[in-house]
Amino acid sequence: MSNEAQDYVDAMAEKRGYVLDYHKIMAAADFPVLQAANHVVNSAYLEERTLDRKTKELLFVLSLTVMRAPLPQLRSHIQVALDLGLSPQEILEAIEIALPEAGIVAFQYGVEAWQSVVNVDPLEPRVKVHSGKAE
Structure with missing residues (x-):
């Protein structure tokens, strides 16, 4: 896992209060897809609108x-x-x-x-x- 991917997972844990197994797997296996999926989650779930x-x-x-x-x-x-x-x-x-x-x-x-x-x-x-x- 790259330092960028590790930092990203750490930031996810900080912001959400949790990380799921698939987050950790995708960070190691296909980081760009994790980022894309997380963007949707941020927009729909984490950001207050x-x-x-x-x-x-x-x-x-x-x-x-x-x-x-x-x-x-x-x-x-x-x-x-x-x-x-x-x-x-x-x-x-x-x-x-x-x-x-x-x-x-x-x-x-x-x-x-x-x-x-x-x-x-x-x-x-x-x-x-x-x-x-x-x-």
């Missing part, structure tokens, strides 16, 4: 939930939302929007990712039940 960064982050969490994006990616955006000052409840409400349109599976996926970041202790039933997990 009419929507502020918090609103965009909630929309990003919702869209990643609906698409059932890789869990590390979804978790990183939940963490960024928290770092931006959004409450766990605000983030959960964004995930809940997935329920009527994308269905219970996408919603459950988002809730599980959210819980793993915010560490909510689930309530367990006091009666014996099956685990509720697919086996």
Whole structure:
């Protein structure tokens, strides 16, 4: 990886608060394409225009939930939302929007990712039940 590519990845981490595996791979393998893709992300997501960064982050969490994006990616955006000052409840409400349109599976996926970041202790039933997990 060139010094320019390394500096670019470092700047991405500083500005976004995260870098994804594909960012690191593309920096090493095809730096110009990473720059082009990142330009689109900067314009649509990172730069404040009419929507502020918090609103965009909630929309990003919702869209990643609906698409059932890789869990590390979804978790990183939940963490960024928290770092931006959004409450766990605000983030959960964004995930809940997935329920009527994308269905219970996408919603459950988002809730599980959210819980793993915010560490909510689930309530367990006091009666014996099956685990509720697919086996």
